[in-house]
């Protein structure tokens with residue numbers, strides 16, 4: 386059996402040679418037949434360096450009559466999904482179902498590959514995780530105390546949010562693991578950002594084993610982790626845990642608060658409540674659209690129609706909704722039973738559900754939707770998939 390070693394790289398030129406040398410020594414020492422698949426999104430000379438090293442290694446090994454260690458390069462001109470997207474692309478390109486993922490900066494010591502492989506070869510698990518936090522593992526290579534705290538805090542939060550799926554996993558954020566790619570549900574998986582293993586584990590139940598390891602210092606170059614990745618991670622976690630509908634609800638809730646506040650402020654300034662409701666509605670429609678684009682449907686934008694079309698659909702829907710809703714608010718108010726504020730709040734909650742359905746199925750619908758056997762059935766299935774998106778325990 387062959388082991389495919391998938392290495393995502395972003396500007397790692399000074400690390401390639403050393404990485405390949407140590408991976409080769411590790412797999413040779415353990416008698417593992419392997420290939421290395423670099424998935425590269427670099428803007429520097431990394432792809433050239435990989436090409437040179439691959440040629441040299443191939444020539445040397447042929448001369449020594451050593452087992453081949455094919456080194457392949459998948460350079461993505463138009464990278465999608467960041468690190469997670471790169472790993473998925475590596476799975477697709479790998480020659481073997483047994484895919485080991487490791488960083489290209491030597492923070493994941495190649496000398497651990499045989500231990501992961503041996504555990505995997507026992508055949509009773511879907512994924513073997515190299516853990517910094519299992520007995521014997523360490524996280525010393527994290528840049529500073531802040532990174533250590535952030536890493537530990539994020540790990541604790543993540544485990545608390547997925548107590549069942551992650552019960553055997555001490556390090557769901559590690560980027561060093563060996564997985565049988567057939568057990569990865571790539572139809573469901575929408576990789577975003579840095580934490581691909583978490584996505585894999587949260588989507589469906591996996592049989593897991595861990596092997597401790599020492600997270601090393603970076604060999605050369607700079608880390609690509611950033612505050613932006615951190616924020617990304619938090620939205621990823623929320624989306625994984627609660628599904629899109631909850632994120633949509635949080636944003637809708639914020640919009641509703643803004644809406645009510647604007648109505649309140651304007652009516653107190655003496656503006657007629659219908660005029661106030663119209664202004665409040667338009668402001669929140671635009672605000673909600675921007676937040677949704679960024680935080681709820683970011684993974685669907687790429688396959689959906691263009692941004693102005695999406696905005697047009699969203700804007701038209703919300704205005705139609707407001708056109709229907711405002712007379713109802715007016716009726717409720719003139720009926721004398723409720724205040725403008727309460728009537729606005731009640732109708733907004735009802736409108737929420739309709740709005741979610743419309744956005745996930747129409748505004749962000751894939752451009753070329755595959756024809757479904759029964760449109761009604763396809764509709765219900767798609768709605769269910771969207772509303773509950775992953776994460777149920």
Ligand code: GDD
Pocket residue numbers: 392393394395396397424425426427464467468471487488489490492536558559560561579580607608609610
């Ligand atoms: N192809 C590709 N595309 N590779 C990327 C990208 C990208 O957009 N961003 C980062 N990488 C590569 C880097 O070149 C490196 O090989 C690896 O992914 C990890 O990135 P680092 O910049 O070294 O980040 P880190 O050390 O902070 O994060 C690592 O440690 C975390 C644990 O603290 C990663 O392994 C994470 O996956 C891991 O969770």
Ligand code: MN
Pocket residue numbers: 488490492603608
């Ligand atoms: Mn690193």
